[in-house]
Amino acid sequence: MSQGLDVGEIDFLYDVMRLDEKLLIDALRRRGAQMRLINAESLAAPDGLGRVGLIRVAGRSKVIPLAFTYEASGGISINSAQSLYISHDKYLTYLALIKAGVPTPRTKLAFGLEAAAKAAEELGYPVIVKPLDGSWGRLVSLARSPDDLASIVAHRRQLESAMHDILVQEYVEKPGRDIRVTVVGGRAVAAIYRIASTDWRTNTARGGRAEAVKIDGELEEVSVRAAEAVGALYAGVDVVESKDGYKVLEVNGVPEFKNVQRATGVDVAGEIAGAVLSLIKR
Numbered sequence: 001m002s003q004g005l006d007v008g009e010i011d012f013l014y015d016v017m018r019l020d021e022k023l024l025i026d027a028l029r030r031r032g033a034q035m036r037l038i039n040a041e042s043l044a045a046p047d048g049l050g051r052v053g054l055i056r057v058a059g060r061s062k063v064i065p066l067a068f069t070y071e072a073s074g075g076i077s078i079n080s081a082q083s084l085y086i087s088h089d090k091y092l093t094y095l096a097l098i099k100a101g102v103p104t105p106r107t108k109l110a111f112g113l114e115a116a117a118k119a120a121e122e123l124g125y126p127v128i129v130k131p132l133d134g135s136w137g138r139l140v141s142l143a144r145s146p147d148d149l150a151s152i153v154a155h156r157r158q159l160e161s162a163m164h165d166i167l168v169q170e171y172v173e174k175p176g177r178d179i180r181v182t183v184v185g186g187r188a189v190a191a192i193y194r195i196a197s198t199d200w201r202t203n204t205a206r207g208g209r210a211e212a213v214k215i216d217g218e219l220e221e222v223s224v225r226a227a228e229a230v231g232a233l234y235a236g237v238d239v240v241e242s243k244d245g246y247k248v249l250e251v252n253g254v255p256e257f258k259n260v261q262r263a264t265g266v267d268v269a270g271e272i273a274g275a276v277l278s279l280i281k282r
Contacts, residue, residue, distance in 0.1 A: 009034045009035055009036050009050055009052075010028070010033055010034065010035045010036070010050075010052045010053075010054055010276070010280070011035075011036050011038050011049060011050045011052060011053045011054065012024075012025060012028070012035045012036065012037050012038065012054050012056065013038050013040050013053055013054065013055050013056060013057050013066060014037070014038070014039060014040065014056045014057060015039060015040045015041055015057050015058060015059075015062065016058060018256070018258070019258045020056070020256050020257055020258050020269075021056050023257075023258060023261065023268075023269035024054075024056065024269045024272060024273060025037070026269070027267070027269035027270045027272070027273035028273045028276070028277075030270075030273075031270075031273055031274065031277055033273070033276075033277060036050065040057045040062055040066065045065065045066065045069050046069050046072075046073065049066075049069060049070065049073075049075075050075070051070075051073075051074075051075040051076065052070070052075060052076045052078070052280055053066060053067070053069075053070040053075065053076070053077050053078065054078045054276060055067055055077060055078065055079070055084070055254065056254060057254070058254070060088040060089075060133050063084050063088060063253075063254060064081070064084060064085055064088065067079070067080070067081035067084045067085075068081045076279070076280060078233055078276055078279065079231075079232045079233055079234065079235070079253045079254070080231055080232075080233070082231055083230050083231035083232040083233075083253055084253045084254070086230045086231070086253075087230045087232060087235065087251050087252060087253030088133055088253060089132050089133060090107075090130055090131075090132050090133070090134075090167055090250060091107070091109045091132055091167055093230060093250060093251050094107045094167075096229040096230050097226060097229050097248055097251075099229070100225055100226075100228070100229035101225075102222060102225050102226050102229055102248050103222065103244070103245065103246065103247045103248065104247050104248045104249070105128075105169050105170045105171075105172050105240075105247055105249065106123055106169070106170045107167055107168070107169040107170070108122070108123070108167070108168045108169075109132075109165065109166075109167055110165070110166050110167070110168055111165055112153075113149075113150060113153045113154075116129070116149060116153055116166060116168050117146060117149060117150075119168040120143065120146070120149055120168050123168060123169070123170045124170070125143065125144055125145060125146075125171075126142055126143060126144040126171045127142075127143050127149070127168050127169060127170060127171055128140065128141070128142060128143075128167075128168070128169040128170075128171055129141045129142075129143050129149065129152050129153075129166055129167070129168060129169075130166065130167040130169060131156075131165075131166065131167070132165055132166075132167065139156075142171065149168075152166075153166065172240050172242045172247060173242070173243070174240045174241055174242070175241060176195060176196050177193045177194060177195040177196060177208075177241075178193075178194050178238060178239060178240045178241075178249065179191055179192070179193055179194070179213055179219065179238070179239040179240070179241070179246075180192050180194055180236055180237070180238055180239075180259075180260060181213075181215070181219065181220075181223040181236070181237045181238075181239055182234070182235075182236055182237075182255065182257050182260050182268050182271075183223050183224055183226075183227040183232070183234065183235050183236075183237055184233070184234040184268075184271040184272055184274075184275050185233065185234070185271075185274075185275040185278070186224055186227075186228070187220075187224065188215050188219065188220040188223045188224055189266055189268060189271045190212075190215075190260050190261070190264040190266035190268055190271075191212075191213035191215050191219065191223075191260070191264070192210045192211060192212060192213055192259060192260050192263045192264060193210070193211045193212075193213055194208040194209070194210060195208055195209040195210075195211060196208055210259045210260070210262070210263040211263060212263050212264040212265075213264075218245065218246055219239065219246055222237075222239060222246045222247075222248060223237040223239060223248070226248045226251050227251060229251070230251050230253065232251065232253050233275055233276070233279060234255070234271075234272050234275055235251050235252055235253060235255060236251075236252035236255025236256065236257065236260075237250075237251050237252070238250045238251075238252070257269065257272070
């Protein structure tokens with residue numbers, strides 16, 4: 001992949017220096033990595049970029065162009081531009097999962113209320129309504145009826161145009177929790193239950209509680225296949241337990257992992273750092 005490429009320093013790109021980024025920087029430094037810390041908001045790309053970019057920037061509008069900038073000059077983006085492009089779009093992720101045979105809830109893309117209503121009738125109420133891009137459960141809604149759906153779609157129409165296109169997804173009954181699996185280099189290295197508090201969504205950003213998960217063979221297989229489906233070196237894979245077995249909800253190409261590391265005691269940052277250095281030394 002990078003054979004013959006003089007990588008020099010790793011560009012560590014961020015916009016908000018969260019605990020996740022601090023843990024990863026420390027893990028890389030402990031392994032002797034040479035890095036430049038670059039606040040993406042100070043850049044006038046393509047100026048100021050090196051040969052390898054480890055992109056820890058929030059938001060599709062920054063992540064995607066930065067990733068493609070590195071690859072356009074023959075460098076390396078981690079994760080790859082293509083994997084970030086797919087994983088930052090929930091519909092493209094769905095298509096990749098279906099193509100790879102990864103179990104996932106039935107999902108339809110709708111560009112307006114009529115199409116959304118038809119999709120919801122086909123899937124059966126209640127349904128989940130999602131934007132194509134987003135994290136932390138923001139703008140993810142539960143529609144229990146056609147009236148709920150119409151209200152949700154009307155609200156989205158008042159937002160920026162990027163929010164007008166929506167995903168309608170079958171609702172999967174879950175035991176008050178879902179699972180976040182961190183996959184690194186083709187292995188499921190750690191996982192947590194995200195247990196709902198008062199909200200039906202289980203995101204820890206919304207008050208969900210994290211508990212360590214013992215990863216069984218089926219969970220590992222489903223999670224690794226999901227990360228491979230989008231082409232990610234490392235990823236946070238969101239999985240739900242259904243009556244039909246595990247189903248993948250989303251794949252996150254710039255995942256937060258601090259709660260996984262805290263709850264499991266696994267050095268997730270160290271696993272990611274090791275995979276990054278192995279990739280650029282090939």
